[in-house]
Amino acid sequence: MNQNEQKQHAAQVALARIQDHMTVGLGTGSTAAYFIKALSKRVHEEDWQLTTVATSKESAELARSLGLRVQDIDDVAAIDVTVDGADEVDPNLDGIKGGGAALLFEKVVALRSKKNIWLVDESKLSPRLGSFLLPIEVIEFGAQQVYRTLVHMNLHPRFRMKNEEERRYTDSGHQIIDVDLSQQNDLPALARQLKAITGVVEHGLFLGICDEVIIGSQPIKTLTRPREA
Numbered sequence: 001m002n003q004n005e006q007k008q009h010a011a012q013v014a015l016a017r018i019q020d021h022m023t024v025g026l027g028t029g030s031t032a033a034y035f036i037k038a039l040s041k042r043v044h045e046e047d048w049q050l051t052t053v054a055t056s057k058e059s060a061e062l063a064r065s066l067g068l069r070v071q072d073i074d075d076v077a078a079i080d081v082t083v084d085g086a087d088e089v090d091p092n093l094d095g096i097k098g099g100g101a102a103l104l105f106e107k108v109v110a111l112r113s114k115k116n117i118w119l120v121d122e123s124k125l126s127p128r129l130g131s132f133l134l135p136i137e138v139i140e141f142g143a144q145q146v147y148r149t150l151v152h153m154n155l156h157p158r159f160r161m162k163n164e165e166e167r168r169y170t171d172s173g174h175q176i177i178d179v180d181l182s183q184q185n186d187l188p189a190l191a192r193q194l195k196a197i198t199g200v201v202e203h204g205l206f207l208g209i210c211d212e213v214i215i216g217s218q219p220i221k222t223l224t225r226p227r228e229a
């Protein structure tokens with residue numbers, strides 16, 4: 001199975017975790033898009049009364065175009081489950097997200113969800129996070145100053161670009177600085193340090209957030225986080 005087939009396969013398997021009347025968080029990216037399409041098909045076939053919350057304008061538009069009910073996160077009482085993709089996942093179900101610049105809304109939705117499921121193909125699995133550059137979302141004002149701080153932290157930052165001249169902006173109008181984690185041994189400490197920098201809005205380290213990873217290989221594989229006692 002190639003990567004796209006694995007993403008589609010994982011999306012189909014994730015449908016089994018969804019029931020009528022749930023409120024479902026919709027992730028962002030190519031894998032999440034497969035899930036949104038599969039979900040809308042199931043909702044129409046079964047005449048489900050489902051509510052969704054989107055993690056980006058792109059996913060909200062896709063879901064609405066397919067006839068799903070999309071609510072603002074502030075208008076739902078709870079999110080039962082969020083299904084999203086990921087850029088890199090380690091055996092502890094920690095991961096890097098934000099390759100599509102949606103990390104902020106994705107983290108807001110994930111942290112308000114009772115359960116988080118990530119759909120990946122095998123290429124996203126890694127024994128240790130750091131193959132993928134870590135996205136950091138920063139406000140425009142003083143972004144260059146934050147960049148210098150990241151240089152001093154030995155993170156080899158680079159601004160994400162839309163094209164040769166223009167920087168990439170997120171749905172919230174922020175910029176993204178991608179950094180290199182290969183020299184970093186203590187990711188929880190780094191996550192705390194990054195959050196403490198004024199001007200940093202969020203980073204794409206999702207530690208202790210994901211409950212289940214569905215790997216769309218043939219046969220399908222799943223990783224689950226052990227429940228805390």
Ligand SMILES: O=C[C@H](O)[C@H](O)[C@H](O)COP(=O)(O)O
Pocket residue numbers: 027028029030031032084085086087096097098099100101102103106
């Ligand atoms: O910002 C984007 C998200 O974190 C995506 O879920 C992530 O980049 C994975 O995207 P894809 O499914 O396209 O590989």
